[in-house]
Amino acid sequence: MPLVSINNLTKQYHKGGETITPLDSVSLNIEQGEFLSLMGSSGTGKSTLLNLIASIDHPDSGSIVVDGIEITAISRSQQARWRAAHLGYIFQTHNLVPVLTAYENVELPLLLLPMSRSERKKRVEVAMQAVDLLDRANHYPRQMSGGQEQRVGIARAIVKHPSIVVADEPTGDLDAETSEQILHLLKRLNQELNITMLMVTHDSAAAQIADRQFTLDHGKLIQTQNVTTEAFATSGEQT
Numbered sequence: 001m002p003l004v005s006i007n008n009l010t011k012q013y014h015k016g017g018e019t020i021t022p023l024d025s026v027s028l029n030i031e032q033g034e035f036l037s038l039m040g041s042s043g044t045g046k047s048t049l050l051n052l053i054a055s056i057d058h059p060d061s062g063s064i065v066v067d068g069i070e071i072t073a074i075s076r077s078q079q080a081r082w083r084a085a086h087l088g089y090i091f092q093t094h095n096l097v098p099v100l101t102a103y104e105n106v107e108l109p110l111l112l113l114p115m116s117r118s119e120r121k122k123r124v125e126v127a128m129q130a131v132d133l134l135d136r137a138n139h140y141p142r143q144m145s146g147g148q149e150q151r152v153g154i155a156r157a158i159v160k161h162p163s164i165v166v167a168d169e170p171t172g173d174l175d176a177e178t179s180e181q182i183l184h185l186l187k188r189l190n191q192e193l194n195i196t197m198l199m200v201t202h203d204s205a206a207a208q209i210a211d212r213q214f215t216l217d218h219g220k221l222i223q224t225q226n227v228t229t230e231a232f233a234t235s236g237e238q239t
Contacts, residue, residue, distance in 0.1 A: 001068075002029035003196055004053070004164060009062035011048055022048045024219030025062070030164070033194040035187065037201055037210035039224075044216040046200040050166045053198065054087055055079040067163045084112040088157030088165035088195075092172040094149040096141045102148075103128070103137040106155045113160060127159040128152075130189060147178035154185065158195060167199040171206055183209050 011023040022045025030036060040046050051057040053064060055071045063072045071082055088109075096105045106127055110120045128134045131151040141149055150170065157165050170186065171179035187209050189195050199210065207213045213224045 003032040003034075003067055004028075004030035004198075005063075005065040006030075006053075007063045007065075009049075009052065009059050009064065011045070011052065011057070011059050021219045022216075023052075023059070026219070026221045028214075028221060030196060030198065032196055033190070034212065035190045035197045035199070035210045037199045037207035037213045038216065039201060039204065039207050039213070040216035042202075045219065046216055047168055049216070050168055050198065050200055053164070054089060054166055055083050084109065085160065086163040088160070088162035090150075090153055090157045090165060090167035090170045092169040094141070094146075094153045094173075096149055096152060098141050101138050101140055102133060102144070102152045102155075105141075105152055106159050109156060109160050123159050123161075124155075127155040130158065130193070131155045131185060145178075146174055147181060150174065150178075150182055151185065154182075154189070158189060158193070162195075164196045164198065167197060169200055169202065171201070171203065179203075179206065 006026060006028040009023050009026040010021065013020045013022070022043070026049070038046050038049065048057065052059055052072075053066070059072060063070055065071070066086065069082060071079060074082065097108070100108070103124055106124045107120055110123060115123075125134060128137055131154050133148060133151050133155065136144060136148060136152075141152070144152070154170075157167075167186070171182050174182060183206055186197065186199070190197050199206075201207050215222045215224050
């Protein structure tokens, strides 16, 4: 049974007299530990699909089942509780709280869960170690580089051991060298921690890190040619 099962998902928006359909009967299965990338031109529904999987938005029809729970069939309050416990979200612009340290930013999602202070401390330290930032735990966002801020954001996304991590243009605001470092970090976490990831990107080179690559075009999800992880790693070593 796949970890994520998306079945005949349709989402429409109405603007004036026009109906826009960014997702038209989209179906997709994601296995535990898979890394998928999603491309498409602006406005094709990439972020819409992420928001539906994150239960931030609701489809017009179809269903999404994550780890046996049909998240499209539960109430808003149940969705909020599910999201707090089972979903990690990596943003393009980091979305760190500027008045909190790196440690406190990573700890934030755990404050919504029934967890002891000692368990939170252990989880935060493990997550920050995983992104090689334990020595920056007491630094504020303004004291860190863009790449370090994004690594804090990644630690925050994985700290609660989520069922799935969704990443919306995680390298969009970074320079080429830092982007490559972040992509290799995401792939390492995917492989070493068996984290299931779905990444939206506009960068075809970045998409190659994924096990499977998809493009959204006129509401339809199309699987594109895969590039092996080994090929990506080799290209990274040459740059």
